[in-house]
Amino acid sequence: MGKDGMGRYTVGLDIGGTKILGALLDPEGEVVATVRRSTVHGAEGLVAGAAQAVRDVVASGGAELSALAGVGLGIPGIVDHRSGTVKHAVNLGVHDDELPLAELLSAQVGGVPVVVENDLNVAAVGAAHVLERSAGPADRAGGTGGSDGLAVAGGTDAVGGAGGTGTPGVANVSGAAGAAGEADEHEDLAFLALGTGLASGLVLDGELRRGASGAAGEIGHIPVDPLGPECPCGQRGCLERFASGKALEAAWPSRHGKPSPVELFEAARAGDEEALVVRDRFAAAVASAVRLLVLTTDVRHVVLGGGVAQLGAELLDVVQDALREQAKVSAFLGSLRLAERVRLAPTHVPVAAVGAAVLGRRG
Amino acid sequence: MGKDGMGRYTVGLDIGGTKILGALLDPEGEVVATVRRSTVHGAEGLVAGAAQAVRDVVASGGAELSALAGVGLGIPGIVDHRSGTVKHAVNLGVHDDELPLAELLSAQVGGVPVVVENDLNVAAVGAAHVLERSAGPADRAGGTGGSDGLAVAGGTDAVGGAGGTGTPGVANVSGAAGAAGEADEHEDLAFLALGTGLASGLVLDGELRRGASGAAGEIGHIPVDPLGPECPCGQRGCLERFASGKALEAAWPSRHGKPSPVELFEAARAGDEEALVVRDRFAAAVASAVRLLVLTTDVRHVVLGGGVAQLGAELLDVVQDALREQAKVSAFLGSLRLAERVRLAPTHVPVAAVGAAVLGRRG
Numbered sequence: 096m097g098k099d100g101m102g103r104y105t106v107g108l109d110i111g112g113t114k115i116l117g118a119l120l121d122p123e124g125e126v127v128a129t130v131r132r133s134t135v136h137g138a139e140g141l142v143a144g145a146a147q148a149v150r151d152v153v154a155s156g157g158a159e160l161s162a163l164a165g166v167g168l169g170i171p172g173i174v175d176h177r178s179g180t181v182k183h184a185v186n187l188g189v190h191d192d193e194l195p196l197a198e199l200l201s202a203q204v205g206g207v208p209v210v211v212e213n214d215l216n217v218a219a220v221g222a223a224h225v226l227e228r229s230a231g232p233a234d235r236a237g238g239t240g241g242s243d244g245l246a247v248a249g250g251t252d253a254v255g256g257a258g259g260t261g262t263p264g265v266a267n268v269s270g271a272a273g274a275a276g277e278a279d280e281h282e283d284l285a286f287l288a289l290g291t292g293l294a295s296g297l298v299l300d301g302e303l304r305r306g307a308s309g310a311a312g313e314i315g316h317i318p319v320d321p322l323g324p325e326c327p328c329g330q331r332g333c334l335e336r337f338a339s340g341k342a343l344e345a346a347w348p349s350r351h352g353k354p355s356p357v358e359l360f361e362a363a364r365a366g367d368e369e370a371l372v373v374r375d376r377f378a379a380a381v382a383s384a385v386r387l388l389v390l391t392t393d394v395r396h397v398v399l400g401g402g403v404a405q406l407g408a409e410l411l412d413v414v415q416d417a418l419r420e421q422a423k424v425s426a427f428l429g430s431l432r433l434a435e436r437v438r439l440a441p442t443h444v445p446v447a448a449v450g451a452a453v454l455g456r457r458g
Numbered sequence: 459m460g461k462d463g464m465g466r467y468t469v470g471l472d473i474g475g476t477k478i479l480g481a482l483l484d485p486e487g488e489v490v491a492t493v494r495r496s497t498v499h500g501a502e503g504l505v506a507g508a509a510q511a512v513r514d515v516v517a518s519g520g521a522e523l524s525a526l527a528g529v530g531l532g533i534p535g536i537v538d539h540r541s542g543t544v545k546h547a548v549n550l551g552v553h554d555d556e557l558p559l560a561e562l563l564s565a566q567v568g569g570v571p572v573v574v575e576n577d578l579n580v581a582a583v584g585a586a587h588v589l590e591r592s593a594g595p596a597d598r599a600g601g602t603g604g605s606d607g608l609a610v611a612g613g614t615d616a617v618g619g620a621g622g623t624g625t626p627g628v629a630n631v632s633g634a635a636g637a638a639g640e641a642d643e644h645e646d647l648a649f650l651a652l653g654t655g656l657a658s659g660l661v662l663d664g665e666l667r668r669g670a671s672g673a674a675g676e677i678g679h680i681p682v683d684p685l686g687p688e689c690p691c692g693q694r695g696c697l698e699r700f701a702s703g704k705a706l707e708a709a710w711p712s713r714h715g716k717p718s719p720v721e722l723f724e725a726a727r728a729g730d731e732e733a734l735v736v737r738d739r740f741a742a743a744v745a746s747a748v749r750l751l752v753l754t755t756d757v758r759h760v761v762l763g764g765g766v767a768q769l770g771a772e773l774l775d776v777v778q779d780a781l782r783e784q785a786k787v788s789a790f791l792g793s794l795r796l797a798e799r800v801r802l803a804p805t806h807v808p809v810a811a812v813g814a815a816v817l818g819r820r821g
Contacts, residue, residue, distance in 0.1 A: 299662065300667070306756020307799075310752065310794060312754070313753045314754055316790060328791070330787060386680065387680050387750075388754070390676045392754060393667075393676075395670035427691045428693070431671060
């Protein structure tokens with residue numbers, strides 16, 4: 096594997112508080128290797144760990160560092176994607192005012208260009224990349240379950256295929272991946288992260304939407320109930336207080352050692368009436384987030400991700416039910432076909448790492 | 459004026475229920491003539507009136523039909539910009555299922571290409587065009603009043619100049635107008651129409667955002683209060699029920715023959731306590747709309763337009779006050795500098811007609 100013809104391999108890393116996930120994309124945009132490492136906290140350990148993850152995933156894919164066109168990083172915290180710096184990434188043990196992460200990592204991986212982006216943005220780009228490669232335009236009408244398909248090398252399962260028929264999609268191997276087609280073929284989605292908090296990343300008409308101040312997609316702090324509970328942000332009744340992992344944990348604390356969402360859905364499935372109420376209220380709040388995203392940006396797809404989305408099809412079902420319920424009172428809402436726009440993030444590829452790799456290609 | 463070198467003149471029409479406003483843009487994107495006609499209702503009269511408006515504004519600018527690169531139309535109703543058709547434009551007296559407006563008008567103006575777009579989208583494009591030509595990047599920090607400046611041929615007043623100092627901006631006459639500069643120079647705004655209803659048009663990173671189903675910017679029907687009044691759309695507590703001309707008219711009906719917003723603000727200025735309450739509640743609702751737009755799309759500017767915005771600087775003041783008030787409780791909101799993003803739509807150019815002309819150029 097010489098450098099010629101190999102120049103478009105890229106690596107993406109999704110750096111979280113506990114683990115680093117990595118993905119190697121080949122020149123066609125296929126995931127050819129993945130890696131997972133524990134995060135070492137503190138600036139020095141973080142950079143060394145990230146560099147090791149890059150080397151590991153490159154080796155695992157049978158490639159070479161010299162074949163990389165770029166590396167992309169997704170990281171929580173305040174990121175300046177222009178300068179490649181990160182501020183106050185507190186849950187990574189980085190307390191520096193400004194850590195020149197791109198520069199430091201680049202120096203440790205042979206000078207390959209490194210780009211840094213926030214974690215929601217890379218997740219949105221990754222979801223768009225996977226959706227685009229696994230389904231054609233016909234996919235627009237589809238998506239009821241079965242959304243765990245993914246595109247890995249040679250695999251072309253549909254992600255949320257039309258009508259949930261399970262028909263495999265056709266991989267779009269059109270040379271340079273990440274390069275979308277004409278107008279209508281551009282991926283267009285919100286990645287709605289149901290994590291501890293609530294936020295989204297946006298890919299509009301095929302382009303990552305960062306916004307004027309990097310705040311695009313921060314819908315968790317839009318107030319939706321003047322009498323709602325206070326939010327740590329200082330406002331009252333923020334959407335995040337109703338539609339997030341933290342909101343679920345408050346309404347249904349873990350009692351049996353499993354994550355709160357899992358226990359809640361188990362209890363609801365077993366017919367616990369209080370659990371049913373809490374679950375349906377949560378589903379309605381997530382549905383409100385979907386409605387808000389569509390009425391503002393009119394994204395074609397809303398992809399549910401984040402920790403709570405590990406509930407899988409069961410979550411998708413109740414959110415789609417809530418959307419259909421809300422549409423019953425409004426022909427206008429009904430015409431937007433919100434339930435059909437929602438799908439689950441693929442779980443068999445590290446979506447955020449893939450997105451980081453896609454951005455690394457463009458860097 | 460021969461055809462050569464003149465091929466980039468365009469005409470834009472803003473077709474409303476009572477009047478048609480037209481603008482002629484020269485190859486540099488300057489407004490060189492405007493026209494205003496009464497709307498003739500019904501398909502035939504509408505097309506004939508639009509054709510006459512095109513001929514009038516071209517003649518008024520000393521140009522010729524043969525010099526036009528295109529014509530753009532902004533029209534309320536359900537528009538298919540691909541096919542150039544309009545559906546159910548009821549307030550134009552068009553009850554046809556589908557009126558091929560672009561085709562019919564083109565036939566009456568010598569075969570010039572005609573594009574059709576909805577009224578909010580052309581307003582957003584027009585506002586972006588005027589802002590872009592009248593202020594540099596430094597303008598980002600500015601905008602307190604004085605937003606009635608405009609760029610007409612030779613005129614280069616600042617639109618909402620930095621800090622409201624009234625310093626004239628520098629017109630960006632860089633050849634092909636409408637062609638924005640590099641990344642950071644792209645116009646980026648929401649046109650927030652406070653008309654009978656509430657809706658917005660979006661220009662993101664220099665591009666009109668239509669959305670997957672043409673519903674981008676329909677924020678008027680996002681519920682923001684579970685106990686709020688019922689909305690004709692079928693939902694409850696929609697933002698439009700608090701921040702629109704209709705909402706104002708309900709809260710402060712006209713008593714003296716002037717528009718409800720004018721009477722309300724007069725009464726508030728005179729110290730009427732009830733009026734002050736109604737006015738401030740309205741300002742807070744508009745501020746909520748601004749916050750919602752920024753927390754979702756992070757637009758650099760929010761331009762207040764529509765009938766209620768004819769209140770001018772007085773409206774801008776109370777909305778900015780409300781935004782500063784809301785930011786007091788939240789450092790997060792404060793960091794977004796929402797008050798500084800808001801400005802008034804220029805009133806001395808027909809913004810929507812200008813936007814239609816810009817789209818006509820691209821058509």
